[in-house]
Amino acid sequence: MAIIEMKNLWKEYGDQVVLERLNARVEEGEFVTVVGASGCGKTTFLKLLLGTEQPSRGEMLLDGAPLPAEPDESRGIVFQRYSVLSHLTALQNVMLGGELQNSRWLGHCVGKTRKALQKEARAMLDSVGLGQAMDKYPHELSGGMQQRLALAQALIKKPRILLLDEPFGALDPGIRADMHQLVLSLWKSQKLTVFMITHDINEGFYLGTRLWVFDKPRLDPQAPGAYGARITYDLPVGNCEKNTLTRINRSVGNTSRAINDTL
Amino acid sequence: MKKLINRQPGRVGQWALGLLPFVLLIIAYLIASDARLAANANDKLLPALNSFADAIQRMAFEPSKRSGDYLLWVDTLASLQRLAMGVGISALMALAVGIANGTIPYIRATLSPLVTGLSLVPPxxxxxxxxxxxxxxxxxxxxxxxxxxxxxxxxDLQQRALEIPREQIIKMQTLGANSWQIITRLVWPQLMPRLIGAVRLSLGPAWLFLIAAEAIAATEGLGYRIFLVRRYLAMDVILPYVVWITLLAFAIDFMLSRYSRWRYPWFHQQGH
Known part of the structure; x- marks a missing residue:
């Protein structure tokens, strides 16, 4: 059974159509990268997956049942910024998931449980390369380290689905390449299903198993909100020609210009 | 030569410039006081420094002839107790209501208009x-x-709670937190330094209300004493009391600021 399935999914805000007629199935273990112009509903799609927005029409199914209408443990997330809690050290951030689970009232653990959580969190931090920064607060970490921490914090809960919202958009190119390696290795070792939003099409072509392009196939330059975005390309990654990339780039470029001009 | 807006005083210069207005004020007072006392040795308006010293000696270090108390300390203790109780209770209530309002939409919808209305009543x-x-x-x-x-x-706390990044609240939910845990592990700890900041700002009004209330009905207290001796034009008592209140206010503010920096380094090192 598909882990995520969309059936004729629409999302509208008033008379602005953001997404229209989305139909897709994603199997467990797939790594889907989502690219598209700004304003083409990538973030809205992520919010639908998170549960902070509900579809206007159609269905979003998780394991065949309607997706919960609020964020929960089944879907972990890493945002571009503010993903980790600024008042906790790296170690406390990673321990948080376990503490919340073990202490429903206080959210703080003591004694043996705490020791076990600490040990687990230390191992997790080591595996993302933050072994030296356990007791630092997020503001003392670089942008790349903060994103490593956010990954560690999300993955220690072993979510079935990991959502990444332009997680490396603010990082330097070299650091970004390191983070790609990290994400790929975590995805393989934890058997995750990953949805990653990016506006960097090359990143989308390099990472993951499947590439979705969100674009507006029908575009009224006078009213870009009249028609919504659809998945215009659904490609297996590493299996497409150079022309495709050029074609996608041109189409996405046109859309973003049209949206930009009317703003 | 650099433009004026780009010229910085050095370390010593900074201190010297900061102290200069205080020194000038004191000198101006002394000259004015001397001039008045030369014209009338019994002038009460601008007493000389030795009158202040006498008054401080009388109020702080000699038992009162009537009650046997050391008045300055009795007044200080009474005022600080009232101030601590008032500000402490306010802070606790604000923490509870501010967090509830800022976190739970149903409570905000119920209480926020009431709080706004009450805040407009002149105390x-x-x-x-x-x-x-x-x-x-x-x-x-x-x-x-x-x-x-x-x-x-x-x-203030409600507003700060609403300013907590949406991302962090979603993050807590994806880590399995329930509403109560989001309050205890995210909202409350992040609002504590904000509370201290807000309390520091509210200390000025708190002193104002304290002194006003003491002026009208009290049997001891800093505000009570100032208004009591006003009847005898006892500037030699009033001015040291005002300076003392200012010092107390400064000390409380300073301690709160230091405590917050020590206890919440993650907050202050982010540029707050």
Whole structure:
């Protein structure tokens, strides 16, 4: 059974159509990268997956049942910024998931449980390369380290689905390449299903198993909100020609210009 | 030569410039005081420094002839107790209501208009009401401080709670937190330094309400004493009391600021 399935999914805000007629199935273990112009509903799609927005029409199914209408443990997330809690050290951030689970009232653990959580969190931090920064607060970490921490914090809960919202958009190119390696290795070792939003099409072509392009196939330059975005390309990654990339780039470029001009 | 806006005083210069206005004020006072006392040796308006020293000696280090108390310390203790109770209770209430308002939409919808309405009531206009309801005892004075600063504290904390990045609240939910845990592990700890900041700002109004209440009905307290000796034009007592109150206010503010920096380094190192 598909882990995520969309059936004729629409999302509208008033008379602005953001997404229209989305139909897709994603199997467990797939790594889907989502690219598209700004304003083409990538973030809205992520919010639908998170549960902070509900579809206007159609269905979003998780394991065949309607997706919960609020964020929960089944879907972990890493945002571009503010993903980790600024008042906790790296170690406390990673321990948080376990503490919340073990202490429903206080959210703080003591004694043996705490020791076990600490040990687990230390191992997790080591595996993302933050072994030296356990007791630092997020503001003392670089942008790349903060994103490593956010990954560690999300993955220690072993979510079935990991959502990444332009997680490396603010990082330097070299650091970004390191983070790609990290994400790929975590995805393989934890058997995750990953949805990653990016506006960097090359990143989308390099990472993951499947590439979705969100674009507006029908575009009224006078009213870009009249028609919504659809998945215009659904490609297996590493299996497409150079022309495709050029074609996608041109189409996405046109859309973003049209949206930009009317703003 | 650099433009004026780009020229910086050095370290010593900074201190010297900062002290300069204080020194000038003191010199101006001494000259004016001398001139008045030369014209009339019994002038009460601008007493000389030795009159201040006498007054401080009398108020702080000699038992009062009537009651046997050391008045300055009795007054200070009474005022600080009222201030601590008023500000402490206000801070606790503000923390509870501010967090609830800022976190839970149903509570915000219910209480936020009430808090906004209450914050517009002029507290001093309520003082007679408080004296009628609570009598002339301690409670009325503490209540005035509470009524005066709690709405401001609640509104500030509610706003700060709403400013917590949405991402972090979603993050907590994806880590399995329930509403209560989101409050205890995210909202409350992140609002503590904000509360201290808001309390520091509200200390000015708190002193105002305290002194006003003491001026009207009290048997001891810094505000009571100032208004009592006003009848005898005792500037030699009033001015040291004012300086003392200012020093107390400064010390409290300084301690709160230091405590916050020590306890919440993650907050202050982010540029707050």
């Amino acid at each position: 001093m206009a309520m003082l007679p009401v408080l004296f009628i309801i609570f009598g002339l005892g301690e409670l009325a004075k503490v209540m005035l401080i509470i009524i005066g600063i709690t709405p401001f504290l609640i509104r």
